[in-house]
Structure formats: structure tokens, C-alpha cells
Amino acid sequence: MLTILLVKEQFFYPDKMKISLNKKLENMARAAQAASRPLGVLATDEKNKILINMASALLAEKDKIISANKKDIVNCQSRNKAFIDRLTLTESRIKQMADSLIEVSKLKDPVLNVISSRDVPSGLKINKVRTPIGVIAIIYESRPNVTSDCIGLCFKAGNCVILRGGSESLNSNRAIFNILNKVALEAGLSRGTINLIDTADHKAVDYLLKLNNYIDLVIPRGGEELINKVVRSSLIPVIKHYKGVCHVYVDEEADLNMAHKICLNAKIQRPGVCNAMESMLVHQGAAVRFLPGMLKDFKDAQVQIRGCALTKKIAKWVKLATQKDYRTEYLDLILSVKVVDSLDSAISHINEYGSHHSDSIVTENAQAAEKFLKEVDSACVYVNASTRFTDGHQFGMGAEIGISTDKLHARGPMALEELTTYKYMVYGSGQVRE
């Protein structure tokens, strides 16, 4: 009787049966919140087994992924080569995605880890215990491997995830998601444990960001436009994975050979990533000794230089930098250069123009190094090393979901621990407050 009625309704009032995108997203987020309760207490072994099955499924169904990816590539023919390269999934890249899931299965489960324990005078035992955050939304651009990386890490830390990838990689993301979600459902996990927003409609992000009753955290990974949009619209707490305007500062007392090696590495080893150097600062007392050879080597490596007037004095071929240059993440073989009159000026410049990501000093002077480490307000501050080390694997975390450029909750590489929160579990024996 009820069935007939429903069918009739559907037949006569088709518009009423259409669920708006807004409502759809709310349903998705509500289901994710509900699924986060059982997932939050799922045993580590169970989670690991599912991760390993997910890895196998990716390999078994790699043809589906590659053929979906080809559709995305065809749709993006007009984009540049670097873009197409980031978008493309090969057999070996799918193997890497599967390997990452296996690696995550081997990492220590942070959930229910006791961070600290305290016996207080009232007789209570107070344990500070890691717990999942709950529901995490991740908004990202282009690279489709992010889809499985995020699913793996969030899942291991006991969080339900809602993914919103770039529209350019929607076919690839959908294929990857469907394969992983099938494994999750077959393992008996609730629908809503992992979620993909399967539409290119740009309004989806606006709607999503208002669902603070269901979603605990949103992580935008991308450029200025995306980050600003999310910060302006979101009612949900945000941890930004923003650009890296990273500096190397060559001090007056630097070992100039070491500085040369570090600067070259930080700029050219992989210029398209967020921990590459975008701006090089040189103490005026080292400039004449350091810059000629350094700039020549950059030139030989096809690096365009945008320098201050003093830099240009040393190498006439250098283009003059604008104020904007010093704030720019080139992600390319371009470098801004500035000669500064002191360590203090270098620190002020970095705090003012940088993006609080990764910055390094090269110096043999321990006092200068300590001052730089303390006063530069960035997630990762280095002495005598390349900024390129800012990375979850290099930091010994085993993986990363990205690099937080924010100060709250998580700063720098975010891995499993950073995808958890904590609660206080308090054990009493009848205590009341006097």
C-alpha cells in the first residue's frame, strides 16, 4: 500500500522526489557522523585488514581507474603539460597508491593512545587519551592519488571522510572511490564511512561548509583562491594547507660551500612542490663572496632570478624584483633574491613576506641559528639544511595528509596523530566536589 503510494507520488510529482544538492550533502554528512561512532571504536586489526584489502582492490581494478583517468585527460587537453602530468595515473602510480595504503596499515594506530596520566589530590585518575576527530572534509585539487591517500589516513585514525576533489579529476576520483568504498561496505562498515562528493557543481563546496553540525574539520589543500573561499564561507573549523613561500637565509657567518649546495637543492631538486625555496636572502657581508658563483649556477640550471638592486649590482642580467615577487610561490624555476643588512632584517622579511611554512638559515654561528629558530614564525625552521625536508616521511611520521600552514591544532606535516583529538577519561570512586 505504502509502496504504491510512493510510486504514484514519484510518477505524478517527479519534482517533489528530486533531492536538492543541499539536502543530499546534508544527508551525506549526517550519515558520516553516524558512521563515525562505530568507526571510532573499530579495532586496529580490523582497520588494517580493510586497508590491505583496499590496496589489493586498487591493483585488481587498475584498468577501471586508468580508463576513467583517460576521460579526465581528454577533458583537459587544453591545460599545460605540468597539469596533465599531475592528473595522469599510470600503472606505477596506482601501485604507489596501493603501497601507501599498505604502509598506513603498518603505522601505529593513534586511537586510545594515552598521551598523559595524572593522579590528582581528589583521588581521581585523569587520563588524556587520543580519539578520532569525527568527520573530516578535505577539499583538494587535481592529483587523484590524494583520493586514496586521504581515505587511508583518515580511516586509520578512525575518522569518516568527505572528499571533494577538483572537477578535472572527477572521473578518476569516482573510480578510485567506488573501488575503495566497495571494500569498506563488504567489510560491514556503515555507508557514510567514506564519501565522495560526486558532482562538479561549484555550489557543493558552499553547502558543505555550512554543515558544522555534522562535520568537525575541513582541510582545504590548494591555492590562494580556494583557501580564501573556504575561510570566508566555512562555519566548520579549518586547517589550511596553503602555499609555501620558503626562504633560505645565507648568514654572514655561513659556510658558503654548504650554503651553495643547500640553496641549489632547495630550489631545483623539485621546484613544483610547496617546500621548495622561493626566495633567497643573503647577508650583505656575504653577498659579494657568495652571490656571483651562486647566481651563475642558478643561471646554468635555467633558474630565472628576480633580485633586489644590490643583487642586480652583482649580476646585471638579473631582473629587478617587485614587492609581489617576494610574496610569490612560483612552483617553478624562478627565484627571488634579496640582500639584507642583518639577521634581524632577514627574520622580519620572512615573517612579513613568507607563508609560515619552511625557512632555513645557513650559518656557523650557533647564536644566530638559535635566534633564527626562535624568531621565525614558521611551521618548520631549519639550520644548515634544505627546506625540502618538510615532509611527513622525512620527519619520521610514516605518511602525511599535507602540510598545515596554520598554527592551531596541527602545524607542519600532518599525519595520523594530527588527525586525532583527545578527551579526558577520568576514573573515580565516588568523588564529589566539596
Next chain:
Amino acid sequence: MLTILLVKEQFFYPDKMKISLNKKLENMARAAQAASRPLGVLATDEKNKILINMASALLAEKDKIISANKKDIVNCQSRNKAFIDRLTLTESRIKQMADSLIEVSKLKDPVLNVISSRDVPSGLKINKVRTPIGVIAIIYESRPNVTSDCIGLCFKAGNCVILRGGSESLNSNRAIFNILNKVALEAGLSRGTINLIDTADHKAVDYLLKLNNYIDLVIPRGGEELINKVVRSSLIPVIKHYKGVCHVYVDEEADLNMAHKICLNAKIQRPGVCNAMESMLVHQGAAVRFLPGMLKDFKDAQVQIRGCALTKKIAKWVKLATQKDYRTEYLDLILSVKVVDSLDSAISHINEYGSHHSDSIVTENAQAAEKFLKEVDSACVYVNASTRFTDGHQFGMGAEIGISTDKLHARGPMALEELTTYKYMVYGSGQVRE
């Protein structure tokens, strides 16, 4: 020449010289950010000396504070007794404010504390080190002692603070701020180290919340209206100190004498605070044994009961609870009561109706206790103790700036450590990435 020109301008174009509230706040926030750099590296001894001088100054100038407070009280004659009580500053309350500053001076300085240290295969030494957050804005209501408490805690953790108190206590807040700021300036701290928004103009909060280029964190302490307003307007990360809809759940296997004592304490020992019990859940297997005596004692203690149908069956005089009752923070001698059919129902109810603050189970069954501790999604979860213990002092933190009901960065009582962030200080010897 320049001076004459400026005086002339001021004389002829007075309107041009008026700075808008918006611009004023931006200047304040910019100055705070600049002041946060030297404060962030100020030696612990220096900070402690200044805190002790602040305490002395409060005591020396107590008459100024009391006379300013009297103005606020006169302006609030129409408000209820509890409100006036919270607003009123007596000599002994000023003494308490001074004592708190001295206590904070004795707490361990969290800044530059090494949280963890790691030697990684590349040869880098990676230290995770506590650092100040930077600039913190705190928006709060009525109680003027919060002004000096927040200044003391933020200062000790190396943060500049921008305070926005309730308009009802503006005279009191201004008096306290002026005394403490004078000490700060006399000690040579930058103007901008501590700040008070000295206007009752409601637009100030809207403007403030857009200054995310200068302010790192905003903490709203207050009721639903304030919290929602801040979440909706803020471009700055927010840690909410929201209401406490706290539960005690009396399990089927509870020691009912203990449960009786805990519930009475959690409700009546101090009903006006956020960690008091607002809702009592009772397993159906314990209800007939437990409720008659418990409800009688609540009645004798003048506590109004709003119960479910089953509660009303046991005590006819009970008022029937609405759905809204179960979400209400009464802060008064009122209690909602519900009989539930299982531990699972109790947990679901708390996760759905509570405010993720503090919740307790009374039980002799260790398995039930562990399930409750794991599955209730609140900052502080108790077994066999009153919820009234959620407090920085009771938790052994030495102080608190409030209770976070959020999950990110800080959860539960927030003290000095929770007012810091961290950075990675990485020590190399010329490392570059392969």
C-alpha cells in the same frame, strides 16, 4: 614645518582626523602582532616579575577598581540578583584576582619546552618545540575578573591579548586594564602587548573578527547567541567555550548510594556553573530502586524536576520534560530526568542532546564504564565521579582560561599549554634532499 601643517589640518579638517572604529581596531591588532614578536622570546623571569608587579598594582589601586565597578552596578540596577552578583567586585575578589596572577607566575613556562625530539635517517635532529600562538582575542561576558585572569594566562604563555568584555562591565574592565597595562608599559613592554577594546559599540566584534591577518585565535566565552555570532562572522580560527549540558548516567549496576551522592553534588553544589549536571539519565533496571529517594532529596533541595513519562510515573509531582528541556543548560536548580532502556540509549542520548562538555557514568561494571568512556563524545568523561571536577585547578593544570567544547587544538580545560602552539626546529649539518 611638518608640525604646523599637521596642526593646521587638524584644525581645518577635524573630520579627516577622526579614525574610524574599524581602522582603530586594525591598528590595535597590528600593534599586537608586532608586540607578539618580542613577547614571544621574553625570558620567563621577566614575565614572572611583571605578573607579580601586576598583582601588587591591583591591590594598591583597588579603590579605583571598586569605584569603577560601582558605576557598572548602578547602570545594571534592572538586572537580576545573580547577574549583579557576578558583576560585583569586592576587596576580597580583587585579592583573588591578584592571587591568581601570582599563581600564574609560579606555573611552569610552556614556551620553548621540547615536546618531542627525533633523529631521522637523513641525519637531521627534529625537535618539536612549544611556542606562543601569537595574538589571541577573547570575547567574554559580565564577570570582570576574567579581564585580569586572561591577561595573566595569555601573557605567561607569550601571547598578546585583545580583550572584549561585556558592555555591562566596561568601567570595571577599563580600570583593571589600565592598572595592568601601566605595569606592562613601565616594564618596557611594547604598547600592544595587552589590549582592551574600550567601547560598547557592538560593531567592534564584527570588525575584530575580520582581522585574520593579525589575530591568530579568537576565544568566545558565553551563551549561544554570542557563540553563533562569532562562528558566523569570524575569519579567525575559533575555539568555543560553549555551554555545558552535562549528564550523569546511573547504570543498572550502579552503587546507588554512590550515584545518589554524585547526582546531588553534580546538581546542587554550584548550579550556576558550566560543569553542573543539567540532565540525569537512569537505566530502567535501576529506576524504581533509585528514583523515589533521589527525586525526594532533589525536591527537598528545591530542585525542579522535568522528567520523562516513566519518571512521572514514579513521582507524580514531576513536570513532563519537552525535547527542548534535554538540550537546555539551566544554570539553575532545575534538572531534566530520563529513564533509558540501555547503556547504548544513554550514550546515544548524550551524544545527541549534550554539548560535548562533561558526562559521567555511575556503575560497578568495568565493561560498561569503558564503553561509556570510549563512546561518549565529550571533552571530559567520568566514571563514578561528579561532573563538577571539570576545571583547570582540579585537573592539576594550576589555572584555566575556560573550558573548550571544541575538538580541535584544545578540548576541556584550557590552561597555559593549550595557549601555545608548536614549531619544528630542525638541526642539520648541510643536508640536502636526494
